[in-house]
Amino acid sequence: MVDSRKAMVIGAGDLGSRVLQGLASGGSGRELRLVGRNAEATLRAANLAALSSLQTGHRNVVSEAVSDLFDVDRTAETISEFQPDVIFLTASLQSWWVISTLPQPAFQRLYRANFGPWLPMHLIPVMYAMRAVRAAGSDAVVVNAAFPDAVHPALAAAGLSPHVGIGNVANNVPGIQSSAADLLGVDVHRIDVRFIAHHYVSHRLSRTGDSGAADMILRLLLDGADVTDRLDLAELLGALPGRYRRTGGRDGQVMTAASALSVLAPLLDNLEAVVHAPGPLGRIGGYPVSLSPSGIKVVLPDGVTEAQADAANRSGQRCDGITEITADGTVRFEPEPAGVLAEELGYHCTQMRLDEAEDCAREIGERFAAYRERVLTDPGYQTRPRLAVTV
Ligand SMILES: NC(=O)c1ccc[n+]([C@@H]2O[C@H](COP(=O)([O-])OP(=O)(O)OC[C@H]3O[C@@H](n4cnc5c(N)ncnc54)[C@H](OP(=O)(O)O)[C@@H]3O)[C@@H](O)[C@H]2O)c1
Structure with missing residues (x-):
């Protein structure tokens, strides 16, 4: 019997709304609350999730609340009132896709900066949200979408890191898994991926099929046995911008939402899972992570040391501009x-x-x-x- 619990999504933008929708349309008996700063947009997004999940026969309850994260007292009250078991942060002062709405030449010029220099735009809402989590005395598991690879280690110093991130390292895992299955000629569900990589690598891989100057660590398992040596890495990764290329931009955040749900659903439903996530426990970059009712743990592939994993993520961090x-x-x-x-x-x-x-x-x-x-x-x-x- 699944012990059903409460999740609060803070940030009523594109990703927050998509993830709320996914949470409402899965499982059963979930209590979900969307928190945004724009009352009308937040109400509409919450109603969309509530009514579409009702339409498909799901028995989840969705509500909404209004708070601006810069008002820490109000956000803390909102958290205390609802008592969530899981909090998902998706607020940002400037999402990654905003520069892509500029005319192409301007976008191309700014794109050369990579993601690192934009860090403050992602860090600040998370910092305020975490102050509210602390002020509320909440023991919720806090999951964050906004540049966890760098936001978490920066906030860890102040004791304000969320527990774990979502997306980035995870977003290419299904493509890698599918490509490996094709090359080995086996069912995709027999393949497991163990991937250690920074945001820079994840972002680049789906566009070029290589990690550029950054290091990454990748292991492929067939029925639990390491078969990495049987695979041509360039051919395997070439499928990401090739056979397994996918819709990008804001529409492509379907993939990010799926990565978020891979983390949030087990946490919410008290289940065990091995997933991929950036910024686990305040770390730099992305890792395989095990989730269970007893906690969150980083899972290193056999034969990979902490130092090797950290060095790979730091090389990606430098390429990202930090x-x-x-x-x-x-x-x-x-x-x-x-x-x-x-x-x-x-x-x-x-x-x-x-x-x-x-x-x-x-x-x-x-x-x-x-x-x-x-x-x-x-x-x-x-x-x-x-x-x-x-x-
Ligand atoms: N990890 C990944 O793989 C991945 C992938 C995609 C996106 N992301 C990140 O996820 C984050 C959200 O992305 P998105 O595309 O959903 O962005 P978005 O559509 O712009 O949503 C961000 C939301 O944050 C809200 N917000 C900003 N300041 C706030 C405040 N002080 N109080 C309350 N809410 C506030 C905004 O409210 P208003 O609407 O009122 O402005 C907006 O609704 C970004 O950091 C983005 O880079 C991560």
Whole structure:
């Protein structure tokens, strides 16, 4: 008999709404609450999930509440009132896809920065949410979608890391599993994947089929036995942008939502599972992770040491534009990607203490809004040469 419990989704945007929908349309007897800052949008998203799950015969209860994460007291009250067992954070000041809504030349220029320099936009809502979780005295398992590979180690210093992330390392696992099954000529369900990789690698793999300058660790198991040596890695991964290419952009967040559900459903229903997740227990990058009622554990493949796994994730972190996250949560950025934001937005930052992150987020937000305005109103802007900028 499954012990059914309560989940709170905080952040009523694209991913939060998709995941709420998935939670409402699976299992039975789940109590779900969506928390957003826009009352009308939050009500509509909660009703959509409630009514469509009712339509398909599911017996889950969905409700909604309004809170702005910057109001820690109100969010803490919202958490105390509902007493969730699992909290899923999906709030962000600027989701990864926002730059893709710019005209192509501007998007291409900003894309060169990779993801690391945008860290404050993901870190700040999570930091505020975690302050509310602590203020509520909640012992919920906290799962976060917003750049967990870097947000969690940065917040760990302040004791504010969520327990585990979702997506990123997980998003290519079904494609890798399918490609391995094809090459071995076996049923896909006989294959297990054990993958250690940073966000940078996950993002790149589905586009190019390789990890570039970053390291990753990948093991393929057939009926539990390691068969990695029987497979040509380049051929295996080539299927990600090839045979198993998938819809990208915001529509492609179906895959992220599925990765989130692979973590949230076992936690919510008190089941055991081995999944892939970024930022487990405050770590850098992504890992295989075991979930069970007794806790969350990182599962290293046989023969792989902690040091090897950590080194692979740190190499991905550097490629993503983050040189280092120190034990006190200070983030040092790689000069070249940071230089892209300096050149394009006029935002200069190569090092950020945790107590500076909110000002950094505010500045990026303001500068990005001005940049958007410029590139939309002055079509020639993108083609004019830039002054050389140092950061
Ligand atoms: N791990 C992965 O594989 C993966 C994949 C995709 C996305 N993501 C990440 O997941 C996060 C969410 O993505 P998304 O596409 O769902 O973004 P989105 O559609 O922009 O949703 C973000 C939501 O956060 C809300 N928000 C912002 N500040 C808030 C505050 N102070 N209080 C309450 N809510 C606040 C926004 O509210 P308003 O609507 O009122 O502005 C918006 O609804 C991003 O960090 C994104 O990069 C991760």
